[in-house]
Amino acid sequence: MILVTGGLGFIGRHTVRALLDLGESCVLVQRRTAEVPEDLAGERVVVEQADIIDPSALPSVGERHEITGVVHLAGSVPWPPGAHEPVDGARKAIASLLNVVEAARQWGVSRVGVASTVGVYAGVAEEGPLQEDVPLSMSSGHVIPAFKKIGELLTDHLAGVTGLDLVNYRIAAIWGPHGHAASPFFAAPALVRAAALGTEPDLAPLYAPAHAEDAIDMCYAKDCGRAIAALQLAEVLNHRTYNVSSGRATSNAEVLAAIRNVVPDTRVDLPAGGSGRRLWLDTTRLAQDTGFRPAYDTERAVADYVSWLRAA
Incomplete structure (x- = not known):
């Protein structure tokens, strides 16, 4: 069973749909109580109320379900502006990612995918294609890419010290239903x-x-969901970071x-x-390691x- 944080969000809904189409079952973690949406009703989907900022929330979900993989799409970002006191917002954003990784380590899952953004490339080039190994600027003009860069550095470090397969998704401009x-x-x-x-x-x-x-x-939302599902379920991934886009x-x-x-x-x-x-x-890595092509x-x-x- 794949645990998806933010599974009832925009990209989450399409990722869950793609995972279901590939034969997986999913548990969706939501901070507020939520029912299974109509378009997923009757499927292999469970919605659990859990605040991932609470370090005890995810382990309790794991007591009720056998989690084999995690797709972390809930925002590890103090957003929207003004919603949090600055230091407390930053602390909660980083803690949510750490709590997801710690729960995954306890469960012994095969892979944890973490949402990043195309915004991390800001300022590095005037023309495409942008490849995953291009050096990134250490500054950011917006809170979202700033915290996504922090997240990528953390996942790279934690992958090395925990042995977890942690994968970053640099997601492009997504549009479509929901x-x-x-x-x-x-x-x-x-x-x-x-x-x-x-x-x-x-x-x-x-x-x-x-x-x-x-x-x-x-990248159309349905293609984005399919790409993330393909990365989650690929037998072997050869890189830590993948562009998720139309290419x-x-x-x-x-x-x-x-x-x-x-x-x-x-x-x-x-x-x-x-x-x-x-x-x-550049989506060469994505295509080579998963066979994904936009539909x-x-x-x-x-x-x-x-x-x-x-x-x-």
Whole structure:
């Protein structure tokens, strides 16, 4: 049974679905009481209430279930801003990761996967592809990549001293069902939602204005879940860190073209221009060690997302 922290979150839901499709059973750990969601009802899924900041919470879950692997997707980050007193927030973020690793060590699990982010690459290159062994900056302009870098250093250290197979997932820009209506990092979720529902796109949360030529490595949520499941279940992994992404840069212009093919009467658009930078993640390691290939190109992803939004 695979324990998934954050299993009812955005990426967690898709990871659990992919694990189930591969024949696994899952226990999902949630801080608040939660029921098994309708789309997973009747499956091999159990939801346990446990706060992973509490060092006794996860061992008690292990007393009720035979845990064979862990996928740690719950945020080991003091987020959102202002939600925690700074020092206490940092302490809790690091403690949650340490508690997961300690529980996994006690259980003798085969592998622990830990969510990191594409944001750790900020400032290291102007163009892609970005490979996992590129030297990273020791500073961060945002709390999420800052704590993900800390997490990667901790997992590397702990893997060496505990013998656990600890694996970092550097996850790209993810979009699709169960995701936020708008992202501060890229425009695609808001554009697709507006086209599906016939509304104006809410681009206010973006950190910078969006243009048609802006490009980012976007990975559809279902592909992201499949990639994480493949890494969790691979017989042998040859690296400590893997990029989880589509392996290509997708521009807003490509997204808009796909939207117009799927929703011909849409008026969703963006102004021309943009930086022209094309950053994407190299997925050679992921493909070589798991055989993973994305199943969703841009148009298929847009069509699936529009269908889900209209049915939700």
